[in-house]
Amino acid sequence: MSYSISIERTSALKQKPDFSQLGFGKYFTDHMFIVEYDDGEGWHDARIVPYQPISLDPAAKVFHYGQTVFEGMKAYKDAEGKVALFRPFKNLQRLNRSNDRLSIPAIDEGLALEALKQLVTIDESWIPTEEGTSLYIRPFVISTQAALGVSPSEKYLFMIIMSPVGAYYREGINPVSIYVEPQYVRAVPGGVGNAKTGGNYASGLKAQEEASDKGYSQVLWLDGVHRKYIEEVGSMNVFFKLADKVVTPALSGSILDGVTRDSVIQLLKYWNIEVEERAISIDELVEAYRNGTLEEAFGTGTAAVISPVGELNWQGERLILNGGQTGPLAAKLYGFVTGVQRGAVEDPFGWLLKL
Structure with a gap:
């Protein structure tokens, strides 16, 4: 199917950093994509x-009721300068x-993908190597109808912006320290925890701020009902290597x-490493640490890709993992996934979309 997307190129290119x-999310490319929605007309004017x-308008519903969602993905260049998108x-x-x-x-996913491909092609020079x-x-997507009634908006904007980035965490592939949050909760089943919406992240800022004040990079959330089952890190899904198997909530x-979560599960199975997706309590994790079977922990996400965990703090007890160093499994996963993304490693799963 062909899609009609008009293109207006900038007359004043920005100076690249x-x-x-780079840091993360500080600079933005020369162009962006917009498509509008109106009830009765649908998505239009791409x-x-x-x-x-x-x-x-100050009354736009996004400001008052938080009706918004977002995504995160990446584009890469291989050694020959060819561009690819990851899943x-x-x-x-x-x-x-x-x-x-x-x-x-x-959203029409075909339209969104075509817009994404055209936008990346236009701003290809912004892809760092x-x-x-x-x-x-x-x-x-943001809701834009100017009305204060609590109801779904009748107008929306869907936009795509892009930013050249370095490592999400200042530690890079070096281990991060994680504070297991004992007080605040992020989400509960039936809520919006499995949607990528702004409110999920806003509700975690207080806990993140307090963890940072204690010297920790991120928060590990426990479930909102029993307050004991591990869920995810603030910006990542999380995995634990327990002896000869890997467990993730x-x-x-x-x-x-998570897309990277799914990729890692596929990859571990491809390597014949047992993976369990199940409930795992903080008590089980602490016991595994004490008996020596908790060998590694790492987070997965688009921004960080693979982020080893060097320390967990639970109720004041510091659980130092793998001597505070990057574990061999996390390092192997990082090398493979980033290698596939950059075209340096064979892609057995068909993850890359080459432009």
């Missing part, structure tokens, strides 16, 4: 335009699952169905 000193501010179909499918949960009209860098892609309705 030093790609070896266009790529120069990156610019947008104007919204964009999975992200767009998840975007529509989030849309459904937030009562937002579904330094070690650990990539072009981060942020599709998102099952998708219970309050955990994000």
